[in-house]
Amino acid sequence: MKPPNGMNDLLSQGKAAVMSAKPKVIRSIETKERDLCVDIFLRADGTYGFEQYRRDVEDRSGWFPISHYRNLVFASDVLALAMARTVVRWLDEKMNNN
Template structure:
């Protein structure tokens, strides 16, 4: 898990890109809010997932709101989810 994600946040869904070098996690916080973050995994990082942006700072009232925001913010995500 990235150090950007608080260990108290529960990951509810994780979607990987077709090349398996990117992923987006949707998570719930203890306060009832939701969020998301995009990560990359480069071979030279030995499998470690590294945050790509600071999306995890935004809060959403529902999981659906967080998912919709992730699809708008992460260019590859909507295509991957529609094929999945």
């Protein structure tokens, strides 16, 4: 079955909008040295994820991802944080000490 005229364009635009929408960071946890952090984020499609970042304070080029966790999908921020605590070594210790 062929979609109505213009429907493919609308579907493509919608898909692109969802894929290009920048996730909203809902929690960011840093080391006390402020050189590593984990962001928990909410995607436009309602799923959650996380990523670990690093920065060199003297460099001033900002944060850059050092793990490949951002494509993992979770149903809640609680589940994303639980997984992050499992795979990011310093995070669980930091959260237990706060």
